[in-house]
Amino acid sequence: MKSWLAKEQALFSQHITAGNLPHAILISGVKGSGKEELANWLIQVIQCNQVVQDNSPDQSQGNILQPCHQCKHCKLLLKNNYPDHSTVVAEKNLLGVDSVRKVSAFFERTAQIGTIKTVLIPQADIMTVAAANALLKTLEEPSDNSIIVLLSGERDTLLPTIISRCRLFEIRPPSGDILAQHINVSANNTNAFTNLSHLPELSSADVAQEYETFERTFFNYITKGEGRSQIVKMSLASPYGLRWLEKATTHAMRGANGWSNQADSTESFSTLLNKDTLWHIYNKITATINKSKTLSQVNIQFILEKLIVDIDNILIHEKSQE
Ligand SMILES: [Zn+2]
Structure with a gap:
């Protein structure tokens, strides 16, 4: 897990512990910021049957929960075989209305193994307008015990009505020398203006x-x-x-x-x-x-x-x- 995600992990952990995780979550961040990693971790923690406290030394951002990786839920999720989670895969660089309709159908069913159903939309940016409008309905009338996680690299391309119905979590990766420390790159190759988009040259x-x-x-x-x-x-x-x-x-x-x-x-x-x-x-x-x-x-x-x-x-x- 990228070290700068600890802040968001601690925040999500707090919500999960308090039982007030938002129904619709939008995670935004540039390419390489780790939004997929963060979302996968979040879904694992939501679905795990026996979450554990992270014992890693750096808890400066607050307590972080981790999935156990041992329970039935965790094992099925890792094999992409967990019936109460669905990841929406885009076809041909577009996310059409049919994919989004499958999401609402998925939410209408009762959970099979766990109590919560989760949906991940990794490329919310490429939704067609029709798809976005269909999604709005799902966001406006949340079914019980359902959590939807949208990922976006370009928040500006999303409809404002979608954004306003989600709780926004924005990943802000460090830049300059601090970024170099995080990704183990020699500071000789970086300057104050180095940012994550330069990763191909840095690595x-x-x-x-x-x-x-x-x-x-x-x-x-x-x-x-x-x-x-x-x-x-x-x-x-x-x-x-x-x-x-x-x-x-x-x-x-x-x-x-x-x-x-x-x-x-x-x-x-x-x-x-x-x-x-x-x-x-x-x-x-x-x-x-x-x-x-x-x-x-x-x-x-x-x-x-x-x-x-x-x-x-x-x-x-x-x-x-x-
Ligand atoms: Zn587990």
Whole structure:
């Protein structure tokens, strides 16, 4: 279990002990924040027949309950065979109305083994509008002894009516050096701006190397106009292309604004850049990232190519102002 989840675990444990766990729970957190882990632990604790107190030394956030892993309930759950729990699996990147109707049908049945029925919706973000509306009914008229857990990486994509009917638990992973300690990464590879989305670079030397090359090429492109085709190629080839464009631009902005006390070469290099230009580029990139969240891979390729054209135009415009 990720160590920063102890706070939420303690909070849920408190609710379970007091018998006032909310009927609808929405856990939100960025990719890698551990929301799946937290939800699985929560469901195991809810369903376990003989929960135990966690004896681990760090109880600074409060007492944490743990499933026993021994009882019949725990064993069936671990085998995905527990009849009173259902996980809603998305098909083809969409969660349709049929899946949600199955949830209400599941809740209408009486529990078979335990007393509480639980449903987990791991990708609440990709519900269709029809599905979300169907879910609203279930949330508005909770059946007895039922708990529904929704997970979301992008809370903004959920209907506000759904959010308002759930109790929200937001995971806020640490950043910077504290994150490095949590995930056992050398602090040499991190800075105050390091966050969880950088995990691929932090945990793989190959990816880190790839990013370095990417950033150098990108800086060359925006300062000298060189290597444009390489940047297009690299952005499209990497699963992190869009995020890397944002990261490299943020890095350049820190350098251009003198916000960094690290005298690394890329940052001093970026003082060559105009702050307004970088800001325009940054805004284009973040707008594209927001758009990409609802698109398929084919369309992402299209908007990425369009983004590079937009950056070209920003750079040409800057030149014409000189
Ligand atoms: Zn158990």
